[in-house]
Amino acid sequence: MGLPRVGDHAPEFSAKGYFQGTVKDYSLSGLGGKWLVLFFYPADFTFICPTEVTGFSKLATAFADESATILGVSVDSIDTHSSWAAELGGLEYPLLSDEDRRLSQAYGVLDEAEAVAFRATFIVNPAGLISYEVVSHVNVGRSVEETLRVLKALRTDRLCPSDWHPGEATGDVALKY
Amino acid sequence: MSLSEIQQKRQVIESRSRIREIVFGIQDGLISTVGLLSGVQGATENSLVVIVTGLTAMFSGAISMAAGSYLSAGAQKDIFEKEITEAEKMAEREPYIAAEGLLKALGDEGLTKEQSYRMVKTLLQERNVFLRTFREKVFGLGSADINQPLPAALVMGLSFIVGAVVPIVPYLIMSGVSAFYLSGLLGGLTLFGVGAFKGRLAGQSLWTAGLQFFLVAVGAAALGYLIGLIVQYFFPGVSVPA
Numbered sequence: 001m002g003l004p005r006v007g008d009h010a011p012e013f014s015a016k017g018y019f020q021g022t023v024k025d026y027s028l029s030g031l032g033g034k035w036l037v038l039f040f041y042p043a044d045f046t047f048i049c050p051t052e053v054t055g056f057s058k059l060a061t062a063f064a065d066e067s068a069t070i071l072g073v074s075v076d077s078i079d080t081h082s083s084w085a086a087e088l089g090g091l092e093y094p095l096l097s098d099e100d101r102r103l104s105q106a107y108g109v110l111d112e113a114e115a116v117a118f119r120a121t122f123i124v125n126p127a128g129l130i131s132y133e134v135v136s137h138v139n140v141g142r143s144v145e146e147t148l149r150v151l152k153a154l155r156t157d158r159l160c161p162s163d164w165h166p167g168e169a170t171g172d173v174a175l176k177y
Numbered sequence: 178m179s180l181s182e183i184q185q186k187r188q189v190i191e192s193r194s195r196i197r198e199i200v201f202g203i204q205d206g207l208i209s210t211v212g213l214l215s216g217v218q219g220a221t222e223n224s225l226v227v228i229v230t231g232l233t234a235m236f237s238g239a240i241s242m243a244a245g246s247y248l249s250a251g252a253q254k255d256i257f258e259k260e261i262t263e264a265e266k267m268a269e270r271e272p273y274i275a276a277e278g279l280l281k282a283l284g285d286e287g288l289t290k291e292q293s294y295r296m297v298k299t300l301l302q303e304r305n306v307f308l309r310t311f312r313e314k315v316f317g318l319g320s321a322d323i324n325q326p327l328p329a330a331l332v333m334g335l336s337f338i339v340g341a342v343v344p345i346v347p348y349l350i351m352s353g354v355s356a357f358y359l360s361g362l363l364g365g366l367t368l369f370g371v372g373a374f375k376g377r378l379a380g381q382s383l384w385t386a387g388l389q390f391f392l393v394a395v396g397a398a399a400l401g402y403l404i405g406l407i408v409q410y411f412f413p414g415v416s417v418p419a
Binding site for chain 2: 043044045046047048076080083084087139
């Protein structure tokens with residue numbers, strides 16, 4: 001399945017997730033109309049991924065302040081997620097288990113050759129529409145701060161100029177878009 | 178098994194890797210000398226000529242084989258070392274990718290992701306240990322010291338002499354066709370013995386290993402003889418100068 005486009009309805013999903021000692025089902029429709037930051041990463045217990053997994057955790061409060069839920073997804077099992085979260089000193093958001101690769105396939109980010117997800121981030125608005133998506137090469141970690149910046153810009157619901165940062169003016173035609 | 182036994186085992190493995198030179202040297206020394214002596218014996222009845230020819234061929238052959246072994250082991254060593262250096266440079270330039278490679282290699286061997294991760298994390302704390310494990314596990318570049326050119330050359334040269342002396346000895350004590358037959362017989366027995374010796378080191382059946390060596394070497398000699406017959410058939414005018 002191809003990558004869904006910005007403006008498309010985000011594919012519905014239901015997957016088990018691990019969060020601070022608890023395992024439960026997470027689904028798009030169960031988010032209760034909140035913003036969603038859904039990020040895919042290749043695997044637990046590797047030396048490249050932890051920086052962004054912990055990066056999202058460090059800024060979890062800032063995302064919560066924007067009324068956003070963060071969900072991390074990889075093809076690892078719940079047990080592996082549990083051990084990995086403990087290894088990283090605890091995480092402030094759930095890690096979903098996509099062992100059957102259905103979630104990665106639905107979002108068009110499954111690397112068929114390696115059978116793991118690409119590094120992909122989606123921001124889904126409260127109406128369930130995709131507002132932002134980015135997929136990067138496995139060698140390049142994504143910017144958590146950029147994701148937060150884009151989320152804040154989207155939440156202004158106004159035109160935001162290039163390199164806009166929270167607190168700066170929006171919607172003014174004199175600004176460079 | 179104690180720790181010292183394990184360390185001794187490594188030395189045994191390294192020394193037994195010389196079996197390649199031993200087998201090669203003895204087999205080549207033996208077959209080439211048997212062939213040469215039977216040809217010379219056919220051409221002259223003079224035992225002294227046969228012996229001197231045999232000894233000359235033995236020493237020149239041994240030197241040539243030793244030199245070849247020195248160069249080939251050296252070439253292998255040089256390339257091996259270059260590959261090791263490149264593997265280590267790569268691991269230093271891209272430590273995370275190297276760590277990922279090692280993770281995958283350990284996973285392929287049956288460790289869980291978590292076990293592999295903890296192992297690699299520990300190894301990363303000691304740069305040299307990590308680099309050595311990386312090149313061994315990811316590229317299969319081991320560190321057992323088996324590519325020493327000088328010992329390889331010495332073993333090859335001596336083995337060639339051992340192999341070549343066997344078919345010469347009968348000509349020292351007898352002459353003519355009887356020396357020729359005894360030479361061939363001793364040659365065959367020696368080949369069988371080398372095979373059985375290898376079988377003992379490799380923990381195989383002595384008879385099977387001995388017979389394998391005997392048949393392959395004699396088969397090679399027979400094939401050479403057959404080619405000679407074919408050449409004679411197509412070029413009837415060609416004959417070995419007396």
